Amino acid sequence: MQLQVDKYWNEIEVGESTGVSRGRTVTETDVVHFMMLTGNWVEIHSNVEFAKDTPFGQRLVQGSLVLAMSQGLFTTGRAVAAFYGLDKLRFTKPVFIGDTIKVECVLLSKKDKNEKFGLATWEMRVTNQRDEQVQVAEYTYLNYKERPESW
Amino acid sequence: MQLQVDKYWNEIEVGESTGVSRGRTVTETDVVHFMMLTGNWVEIHSNVEFAKDTPFGQRLVQGSLVLAMSQGLFTTGRAVAAFYGLDKLRFTKPVFIGDTIKVECVLLSKKDKNEKFGLATWEMRVTNQRDEQVQVAEYTYLNYKERPESW
Amino acid sequence: MQLQVDKYWNEIEVGESTGVSRGRTVTETDVVHFMMLTGNWVEIHSNVEFAKDTPFGQRLVQGSLVLAMSQGLFTTGRAVAAFYGLDKLRFTKPVFIGDTIKVECVLLSKKDKNEKFGLATWEMRVTNQRDEQVQVAEYTYLNYKERPESW
């Protein structure tokens, strides 16, 4: 089941959390698919022999794949009018094939926009099976302040 | 051919550009693959009937797919020690199935770090076949200042 | 968002419905993927020229793909201990590339099993964008009668 990031701007409070999502294991299949999709075959992700000689000793999972996978662990609903932007994406620990990631969304800040809309910035915290944070990013959404009467 | 973002920190100057990459057409296959990969099936991307009734009149390409695809149009080399982070990702125009995207990387700023490394922040500008900017983001890399003598 | 088939056996009543799910458009990509996955390339699905000469005049979507796709439009939760079996799968109308399917789950029958479990048989009705029923099947689950105290 996916986390729901779907409350109206007037109803959310800074600091509130969605709780933690289900987990998904990152497989070799996912890593290969992402290289296929992007066309980016940097050897730290695609070459086992090369990766053996790095400090990691094995292939790294692409940070952008972790980002994409985390985006399927939560979902937004009708209270969100648009995805405004993404900031401060940071890769805080390496992710390896076989790791299991999950995500928690915490409301960082709210910014009034106009009568109808406000901006809401959530921190998406991705953790692994040892509860270590491996990625963090700030997502800003344009939210309806309340449910439009016409709905 | 991929653009090369691969110069040492001492050699790059703010404002310099990599030029514009080859183009890649975003197909329905790509859009479906990205929903498969992420597990995120929001109807604006997955449901033709739903999309017909939106102001766009058709399915939108996922902003995160445009991000991922643009990451295959350029590549980094040995001068880049690590991908530090991504900021200010903004979706400036909608992308539709059949659009062709390309990317240009322009150096925005440099920040000294220590004797060996510096940070370099590039603006990645994604444009469509009408040269309209559809997405922009700032990538920061940890760069070697110069080629290590041991290489 | 996925429909939830997740109530305890004691709480559900014959005739109750989950409501109708979101819709998903069946793309050519999905049809090709399913032939890839199964290895079954029957020409009514894989050969445009062959399909032109059939009464349908075009490729058919595989019935088993509609089944598989419908299984992502709803989900079961902890109240369901096991998937017992599937019966009476029938293909009531052809599905074509570009059609949009959705599913509704209606409780058909309950059967007592023992102190802890009961069987629940749901009819999964798949409809297209014209609300025509295109597929129907009966899913039987082994359900917990109530939430175990240990949870």
Add this chain to the structure above:
Amino acid sequence: MQLQVDKYWNEIEVGESTGVSRGRTVTETDVVHFMMLTGNWVEIHSNVEFAKDTPFGQRLVQGSLVLAMSQGLFTTGRAVAAFYGLDKLRFTKPVFIGDTIKVECVLLSKKDKNEKFGLATWEMRVTNQRDEQVQVAEYTYLNYKERPESW
């Protein structure tokens, strides 16, 4: 090579078998693809950590994937006019990543329909590399009684 389920209704006898198909190993790639295709990421299939704590101790292969894969191990030909329906699909043993499945089709019953067609119900028995039956289902086809003269 695929098994052929392709005889005219007048030529088949209850109890006859197609013999056993070639085998196909179920890989992690297949399991991930099926979650991608359906959009169903139930954790028993997608989360290694979750699966460790179940009685199985590892991820299960989706019953519906076994069904789909078995459908590529045999094929129907011109003697079959239509796929009428599927009944009594049961999951008799768990399938794990790395297991190799094969299928045998045995004619269960025949039912006269009209001058031209008859129904034929086959039991499709899926077994693993230890010849244990892991899945069984009844497929009913609408068969030509004999080869039409116009062919």
Add this chain to the structure above:
Amino acid sequence: MQLQVDKYWNEIEVGESTGVSRGRTVTETDVVHFMMLTGNWVEIHSNVEFAKDTPFGQRLVQGSLVLAMSQGLFTTGRAVAAFYGLDKLRFTKPVFIGDTIKVECVLLSKKDKNEKFGLATWEMRVTNQRDEQVQVAEYTYLNYKERPESW
């Protein structure tokens, strides 16, 4: 159904043909998959805008994809001990998305090898829906001369 290239060396005669295979339509999905698999994104296959300005006016299907797809339209069996090599692969006409290909295998030559084996060279002729030859190649197999007694 796949063509069978599966006779013993002593039983085949130069000039004999397997007949023509079923057809398979080349979809945009196949073209994108092949770029994903190879990592080769040459613009004549991946960029609609670029392709418009070529003499073809549209994207070309990769010759190597046609080769790969034709290899699923026939199959070899136990009479073939090994795939010796491929020669004279030529691209005789362009293939476009939406074309339907089929293959015919004709025995070109036989060469004695030793007591047990002989080489057999087949010409694989790929044609489109207008029966124009689009690709041709010579496949050489190491064939058993006759069925080994031990089988």
Add this chain to the structure above:
Amino acid sequence: MQLQVDKYWNEIEVGESTGVSRGRTVTETDVVHFMMLTGNWVEIHSNVEFAKDTPFGQRLVQGSLVLAMSQGLFTTGRAVAAFYGLDKLRFTKPVFIGDTIKVECVLLSKKDKNEKFGLATWEMRVTNQRDEQVQVAEYTYLNYKERPESW
């Protein structure tokens, strides 16, 4: 980064090499994808149990997949007007899942064609992580003799 096979016919000399490409590890995912794409499920590639009983003791990577993957490790540019053909593809050693392949292109021969074009035949040598040659093939390109003035 991909090797560049992109010099004008007048500028290349027999015996010259492009150097050795980056490496790519052949994963189980790649092997399964290629069976999916081609529809060719020969058991030496698809059935672990069958493969155990062969002299190799494990699944083989398809020779045609190695060919396809090698074609993403180098790329041709504007100096190449057309891919003329492929000859003498030979499989010199088995490739297994987990092996890492790379390619080197060496100019074998040149053949004058007319005022504007010449043929150039390159030997593409695929090696594994132990520098053993696993596949070799001759690619012939129709090359511009020099850069056209109109460019």
